[in-house]
Amino acid sequence: LPLDLQNRLDRSSMAKQQIVNASVLNVDYYPRESHLITLRDPWSFPTLFHPACNHLVRQYMEELAQKIVSICVSLGEYPTIRYYHPRKPSHEASILCSHLARFVQTQLDQYAKYNTDFPPASSRPRGLLIIADRSLDLFAPLLHEFTYQAMVHDLLPLTEGDKLYYRPTARQAEKTESDKDQEIGEKDSIWVKFRHLHMKDLLDELVKDFNAFKAQNPQFADSENQATINSIKDMLAGLPKFQQGKEAYSLHLSMTQDAMNVFQERRLADIASVEQSLATGLDEDYKKPKNLADQVVRLLDDDAIQFPDRLRLIIQYLLYRDGLLTTDIQKLLAHARLPAQDSEVIYNLELLGAHVTRALKDSRPVVAQYPFGKREAQAPSSNESGLSRFEPALKVVLEEHCRGALDETIFPFTKPHLDAAEGLTGQENVSQASLRSAKPTWARTRPSTLEPRQRILVFMAGGATFSESRACYEVSQSLNKDIYLATTHMLTPSLYLRQVGDLSVDRRRLNLPADRPKPRAPDHLFEKEMPAPPPPASSHKPQPPVESMQQMRMRDDSAHQKPVNGILHHQPSPSQSASSAGGNLLKDRDKEGDKKKRKHNFFSSKK
Numbered sequence: 001l002p003l004d005l006q007n008r009l010d011r012s013s014m015a016k017q018q019i020v021n022a023s024v025l026n027v028d029y030y031p032r033e034s035h036l037i038t039l040r041d042p043w044s045f046p047t048l049f050h051p052a053c054n055h056l057v058r059q060y061m062e063e064l065a066q067k068i069v070s071i072c073v074s075l076g077e078y079p080t081i082r083y084y085h086p087r088k089p090s091h092e093a094s095i096l097c098s099h100l101a102r103f104v105q106t107q108l109d110q111y112a113k114y115n116t117d118f119p120p121a122s123s124r125p126r127g128l129l130i131i132a133d134r135s136l137d138l139f140a141p142l143l144h145e146f147t148y149q150a151m152v153h154d155l156l157p158l159t160e161g162d163k164l165y166y167r168p169t170a171r172q173a174e175k176t177e178s179d180k181d182q183e184i185g186e187k188d189s190i191w192v193k194f195r196h197l198h199m200k201d202l203l204d205e206l207v208k209d210f211n212a213f214k215a216q217n218p219q220f221a222d223s224e225n226q227a228t229i230n231s232i233k234d235m236l237a238g239l240p241k242f243q244q245g246k247e248a249y250s251l252h253l254s255m256t257q258d259a260m261n262v263f264q265e266r267r268l269a270d271i272a273s274v275e276q277s278l279a280t281g282l283d284e285d286y287k288k289p290k291n292l293a294d295q296v297v298r299l300l301d302d303d304a305i306q307f308p309d310r311l312r313l314i315i316q317y318l319l320y321r322d323g324l325l326t327t328d329i330q331k332l333l334a335h336a337r338l339p340a341q342d343s344e345v346i347y348n349l350e351l352l353g354a355h356v357t358r359a360l361k362d363s364r365p366v367v368a369q370y371p372f373g374k375r376e377a378q379a380p381s382s383n384e385s386g387l388s389r390f391e392p393a394l395k396v397v398l399e400e401h402c403r404g405a406l407d408e409t410i411f412p413f414t415k416p417h418l419d420a421a422e423g424l425t426g427q428e429n430v431s432q433a434s435l436r437s438a439k440p441t442w443a444r445t446r447p448s449t450l451e452p453r454q455r456i457l458v459f460m461a462g463g464a465t466f467s468e469s470r471a472c473y474e475v476s477q478s479l480n481k482d483i484y485l486a487t488t489h490m491l492t493p494s495l496y497l498r499q500v501g502d503l504s505v506d507r508r509r510l511n512l513p514a515d516r517p518k519p520r521a522p523d524h525l526f527e528k529e530m531p532a533p534p535p536p537a538s539s540h541k542p543q544p545p546v547e548s549m550q551q552m553r554m555r556d557d558s559a560h561q562k563p564v565n566g567i568l569h570h571q572p573s574p575s576q577s578a579s580s581a582g583g584n585l586l587k588d589r590d591k592e593g594d595k596k597k598r599k600h601n602f603f604s605s606k607k
Contacts (some may be wrong), residue, residue, distance in 0.1 A: 021524065035473060035482070035483065036486075049134075064100060065104045077129075080128055080414075084131065085098060086410070097131050104414075105414045131460070146199050148197055153466055155262040206253060215552070274295050277289040277422035280390050307338060329343075394458065469490075
């Protein structure tokens with residue numbers, strides 16, 4: 001529940017009268033994969049990094065902290081917290097991670113204080129929460145990644161909402177029944193199995209897997225033998241499963257072929273070779289690259305290279321050089337023939353901590369210093385592609401943490417005196433079980449696959465890439481950890497460039513949720529119930545039924561009369577005779593009074 005609504009309920013006397021009991025469900029997030037969680041909030045990027053949104057940051061980070069705590073509670077983890085702190089910060093947003101980490105720590109402590117059953121008892125080592133933002137790695141959203149999941153999100157027109165859909169390209173030879181949007185998700189075993197595989201190996205693996213699928217369903221293979229009743233029954237029984245599998249393989253073969261067609265049309269092999277040297281600082285032989293500027297200019301002048309790829313190449317060369325002279329930037333833009341608004345994307349990178357420009361006599365090194373070190377020169381592996389030498393910074397962070405070598409000045413703890421002793425080893429042994437039943441650390445040789453694995457939750461504010469998601473899965477498998485990546489939203493290169501360009505746009509054009517009118521519940525829900533109105537007062541008083549009572553008496557009297565000589569005479573009732581007698585007496589008294597007056601007047605006149 002949002003904080004403002006929760007506070008409104010707490011202050012409302014009407015709500016206290018009507019709500020008998022309330023319980024909190026920690027579901028304010030969206031699990032996208034088994035180890036990938038998103039908040040579906042692409043507005044986080046401008047809210048955190050746009051200069052006109054500074055006054056929104058504090059409230060927004062409190063909301064983010066509440067959602068991160070919801071994830072921790074759902075996992076049953078009360079983790080130690082480390083956050084990203086740039087070594088030499090040059091941008092205003094460099095303090096975001098430290099503030100967010102402290103908000104999360106405060107809310108976690110408060111939740112544990114009022115919920116005595118949190119965290120639940122477990123033999124699992126205490127978890128770790130790493131908080132970072134998009135400024136941790138500026139290369140990852142720009143490089144062309146050639147693993148299956150990242151490549152199709154970069155090159156193909158996927159439809160993404162609550163679910164992910166793709167419509168395969170209809171070919172001339174096949175009038176497909178699959179000319180419709182098909183869902184891609186966790187229920188698709190082929191997608192889950194191959195999404196992190198490199199494209200150079202994917203086609204062979206798909207064909208091999210499809211042949212194994214056909215071997216498991218021999219009843220559908222073409223056979224010259226005459227079909228029997230039993231074989232027909234077997235075919236009908238396995239038909240739904242076979243049809244679903246056939247459509248899934250058809251979808252992924254089409255996606256793979258479409259992605260490879262785009263790869264060839266846009267000459268991405270030539271671009272990626274230069275990109276890898278820029279991002280790693282090493283060439284394919286793991287030596288210092290030479291003539292990179294000439295290679296970049298040659299690609300910018302090539303008409304076959306699309307404009308978005310040219311912009312990405314210029315930004316990566318700028319990051320590699322740790323800033324360029326303003327005149328050199330203008331020359332590169334002229335070679336690329338990019339529109340003027342694309343220069344805004346380049347200069348807005350300063351808001352994320354990049355050094356875009358440099359003075360003529362700048363003392364900084366000409367080549368950027370990588371915060372986590374470069375890969376040492378070594379012979380290229382036979383399994384490693386020359387176009388995929390780059391590893392995201394997040395993978396290096398996770399590996400160094402698990403080895404206990406992560407620099408504490410770059411990733412400090414929120415509670416250094418309490419958490420550093422257990423956090424620096426990378427093999428935290430603090431659990432919710434009794435210390436007496438815990439196995440001593442000297443008796444452990446290496447982590448066992450049967451032991452409960454430590455959970456590491458990484459939160460990336462401002463968006464995460466699919467290469468970073470892949471890195472979390474790979475480190476989980478290689479180092480026997482359960483690593484979850486949580487982020488505000490997933491980034492593709494095109495979305496990243498658009499959001500960076502919007503950092504210089506007038507805030508009113510962004511249509512941020514904070515600038516929209518807040519939704520209101522209907523007013524009648526908050527109106528108090530009015531008492532029922534009294535019945536209307538009558539204008540005349542009710543009269544007693546005198547006439548009806550008299551009629552009833554008359555009927556009773558007539559029933560007791562007796563006929564005399566055949567004629568029925570009316571006999572007055574006792575009440576009627578009494579009233580007539582009283583009337584005669586009054587008349588006699590009046591006559592006597594008149595006589596006395598006359599007598600009195602006679603004598604008075606005569607006198």
